[in-house]
Amino acid sequence: MMEILQNLDLTPFLLSFKLAGLTTIILFVLALPLAWFLSQTSSKFKPLLEAITALPIVLPPSVLGFYILYTLSLNSPIGAFFDEYFGVSLVFNFTSLVIASCFYSLPFMVQPLQSGFESINKNMLEASYISGKSKFTTLFRVALPNIKPALLTAIIVTFAHTVGEFGVVLMVGGSIPNETKVASVAIYEMVEIMNYSTAHIYSALMVTMSFFTLLAVYIFNHKQKFSGFIK
Amino acid sequence: MIKIQIKKENILDVDFTIESGDFLALSGVSGSGKTTLLRVLAGLESADGNIEVDSEVWLDSKHSLAPQKRGIGFVFQDYALFENMSVLQNLLYVKKDQKLAQKLLQITELSELKNRLPKTLSGGQKQRVSLCRAMMKEPKLLLLDEPLSALDSTMRTKLQEEILVLHKEFKTTTILVSHEPSEIYKLCSKMILLSNGKIIKKGTPKEILLKTNGSQKFSFSGELLEIKKVDVIFIAIISIGQQLVEIVVNENEIKELKIGQIITISSKAFSPTISY
Numbered sequence: 001m002m003e004i005l006q007n008l009d010l011t012p013f014l015l016s017f018k019l020a021g022l023t024t025i026i027l028f029v030l031a032l033p034l035a036w037f038l039s040q041t042s043s044k045f046k047p048l049l050e051a052i053t054a055l056p057i058v059l060p061p062s063v064l065g066f067y068i069l070y071t072l073s074l075n076s077p078i079g080a081f082f083d084e085y086f087g088v089s090l091v092f093n094f095t096s097l098v099i100a101s102c103f104y105s106l107p108f109m110v111q112p113l114q115s116g117f118e119s120i121n122k123n124m125l126e127a128s129y130i131s132g133k134s135k136f137t138t139l140f141r142v143a144l145p146n147i148k149p150a151l152l153t154a155i156i157v158t159f160a161h162t163v164g165e166f167g168v169v170l171m172v173g174g175s176i177p178n179e180t181k182v183a184s185v186a187i188y189e190m191v192e193i194m195n196y197s198t199a200h201i202y203s204a205l206m207v208t209m210s211f212f213t214l215l216a217v218y219i220f221n222h223k224q225k226f227s228g229f230i231k
Numbered sequence: 232m233i234k235i236q237i238k239k240e241n242i243l244d245v246d247f248t249i250e251s252g253d254f255l256a257l258s259g260v261s262g263s264g265k266t267t268l269l270r271v272l273a274g275l276e277s278a279d280g281n282i283e284v285d286s287e288v289w290l291d292s293k294h295s296l297a298p299q300k301r302g303i304g305f306v307f308q309d310y311a312l313f314e315n316m317s318v319l320q321n322l323l324y325v326k327k328d329q330k331l332a333q334k335l336l337q338i339t340e341l342s343e344l345k346n347r348l349p350k351t352l353s354g355g356q357k358q359r360v361s362l363c364r365a366m367m368k369e370p371k372l373l374l375l376d377e378p379l380s381a382l383d384s385t386m387r388t389k390l391q392e393e394i395l396v397l398h399k400e401f402k403t404t405t406i407l408v409s410h411e412p413s414e415i416y417k418l419c420s421k422m423i424l425l426s427n428g429k430i431i432k433k434g435t436p437k438e439i440l441l442k443t444n445g446s447q448k449f450s451f452s453g454e455l456l457e458i459k460k461v462d463v464i465f466i467a468i469i470s471i472g473q474q475l476v477e478i479v480v481n482e483n484e485i486k487e488l489k490i491g492q493i494i495t496i497s498s499k500a501f502s503p504t505i506s507y
Contacts, residue, residue, distance in 0.1 A: 123311035126275055129298045130305045131325040131368065141324070145315035 004197050011178055012186035013205065019094070019169075019182060020162035023101040024109075027158055030102070031109040036139055038110070039117035057107050061167025068100045069172050092174050097182070100172040101162045109158045116150025117143055149221040156217050160210060232285065233372060233404060239278035243267050243428040249421070251285070252402045256415040256436060259425035265408045268425070269374045272406070273305050274298035284371050304365030304373040304403070308380060310357040312349040318360050319345040325367035335363040338400065339393050355386035359393065366397060373405040379414065391417055412440045450497040455490055469496060 034053070038046060056064055072090035073079045079090050090096050120143055128138040144151060166184040173180030175189060183202060190199035236246040243264045249255055257265045270276040274289070275298055282290040289296045313321050318341060322332040336342045339359040349357055358378055365373060375394075379387045391414060398405060398418075409415050415422060416436045424432035424439060432439050453471035458480070460466075467480045467488070478496060480488070488494070 121309065121311055123307045123309060124313060126273075126298070127305065127307065127311045127364070128313070128324075129275075130273055130301075130303055131364070132299045133324075134299065142313050142315070146313075 004201070008198065008201060009186075012181050012183040012202075015094075015178070015181065016163045016183040019097055019101060020159045022098050023105055023162045024155055024159045026098070026102055027105060027109040028155065031106065031113060031154075032139075035110045035113035036117055036143070038114045053110050054107050056104050061104070061165065062171060064104060065100065065168040065171030068096075068103060068168065072096055072099065072172070091172060092176065092180065094173075094179055097169055097173045097180055100168050101165060104165055104168045105158045105162050108161045109154050112150045112154035112157065113147070116147030116154075119150075120146055149224050152217055152220060156213060160213060163206075164210075234281065234283040235272070237268065237271055237278050237280040237282070237290075239267065239271065239276070239280075239428075241428070243271065243278065245425070245428070245430050247423065247430060247433065249404055249406070251404050253421055254398055254405045254407065254419045256419035256422040257406055257408045257425065258410060258415065258422065263425040264428035265425055266376055267428075269305070269376050269406065269408060272372065273303045273374060274301050302368065302371035304368055304370035306358070306361050306365050306373075306375045306378045308377045310349070310354075310361045312357055312360055312364070314349050317346050317348055318352075321349070321360055321364050322367050325364055328367065331367060331369075332363075335366055335397075338396055339363055355382050355390060358382065358390060362390075362394065362397065366401060366403070369401070370403060373403045375405065375407040377408050377410070380410070387411075387414070394418060412436075416440060449503065450495055452493055452495050455488055455492045455494050457490065458485055458488065469494065471496070 034049075038049060038053075069091060070076060071078055074083055074089075082088050082090055088095065090099065124142060124146070125138055128142045129135075133141070163182075164184060166188065169180065169182055170185055170188075173182075173185075175181045175185050181189075183206065187199055187202045187206075190196070190202065232251055233249040235248065238244050245264075245268065257268065259265055267276065271278040271290075272282065274296060277295060278290070279292070280290060281292075282288070284302070289301050313324060316324060319332060319336070322335065323329070333342070336345055339362065341356065341359055341363065344352065344356060349360065352360065358381075362375075362378070378394075379390055382390065394407075395418060397403075407415070407418060419436050422432075422434060422436045422439050423430055451471045453469040453476070455467060456470055456475070457468040458465055459468070465480050465482065465485055467478050469476050469478060476496075
């Protein structure tokens with residue numbers, strides 16, 4: 001047992017966290033304006049945008065993976081463009097995983113933020129406009145601080161969902177050690193080569209970390225509800 | 232002087248002016264366009280027409296000034312305080328003017344609560360904060376959208392007094408949406424009655440609210456709840472304000488009355504006594 005633990009390769013986990021961390025940061029920056037726009041607009045194109053945003057939830061990861069793989073490969077103009085002008089390949093490397101994860105986890109960032117923004121009393125935002133504040137200031141000083149639970153949910157769920165993705169990463173990244181072999185792929189591989197003890201340890205690690213992360217989120221949201229005074 | 236001439240689809244069609252420093256009441260049944268009028272004045276809703284405030288154009292056929300640029304203070308019925316900020320921060324968010332903030336908090340007796348978050352305050356306290364926040368911009372026009380309707384009567388009386396104090400201190404031109412005759416009478420110098428988006432009466436609160444005419448000494452309007460036959464007479468139960476009264480009616484009168492009708496009860500020759 002000790003021997004297994006000593007030889008345990010934790011790089012897949014580090015890779016998973018690096019991927020999830022980067023994806024979460026990029027998605028936060030991209031999804032924040034989108035979620036804010038969706039929550040405030042009454043445009044007739046809103047359902048269209050919402051449907052596109054939600055697609056990754058319902059699509060089989062293989063479908064998403066296939067399209068992303070195709071789009072990033074040299075067969076498509078986008079992949080060819082990057083290869084020709086920047087000399088970078090966008091498939092079977094870490095960059096491709098980040099791009100794929102951003103598509104895959106987009107709804108998990110947008111939806112909690114959007115419903116958070118929609119739950120804010122509209123008069124509160126209008127009071128801010130009347131106070132002479134721009135939409136930008138209102139977003140950062142009034143809207144965001146008032147949806148802390150939704151904000152935290154969005155960040156944690158996006159992170160966790162990216163750590164947990166499997167089909168898309170396998171298709172777009174393959175399983176290259178230290179490059180694209182993330183934790184979920186590593187577990188799959190261990191099971192395939194019937195190395196059940198490592199698969200057990202990897203899986204148990206995943207369950208424990210996921211549980212405590214979620215527990216922390218729920219404790220925070222519970223406390224938010226009952227806090228009253230500014231310290 | 233504020234010139235207002237607004238037209239918005241079938242909802243609103245008004246044309247009136249307010250003198251600087253006036254306290255104007257806006258009354259009418261719900262759906263008559265009161266809140267819409269306030270929102271158009273604040274720039275929160277679009278409309279056609281002209282709004283001119285002290286020769287500064289807020290709205291004309293070519294452009295509409297953003298709510299941010301209008302010198303408006305707005306007090307919402309549901310307070311709409313910034314929940315993430317303390318009382319003092321709510322005020323300073325509008326304008327970083329500690330002196331003005333402290334002065335306003337002092338007038339409204341909120342100084343001790345300045346570090347509290349809105350959700351720990353009572354309804355009356357929240358509405359006072361909301362009022363102070365609206366005054367922080369030192370607005371040219373203060374809009375109060377049924378600010379006291381959610382409060383109990385003691386709190387309402389106290390807040391009415393504070394609104395009066397603030398009005399005397401800052402001389403801000405104010406429009407108050409209200410249903411309460413006593414509130415309007417106490418606070419306002421002018422009054423407009425709206426119905427279906429149009430002005431149906433304009434004048435002083437006294438002219439509009441005092442219901443007696445001719446030789447009537449007393450006149451109340453109330454809702455007819457029930458007509459009972461007791462022996463040979465008929466008694467009508469009528470709800471006036473918060474009270475029920477019984478009035479004897481004759482058989483001919485009954486024929487013209489319907490349950491649920493709004494009726495006027497008046498009396499001519501008697502001298503009322505007041506007791507307490």
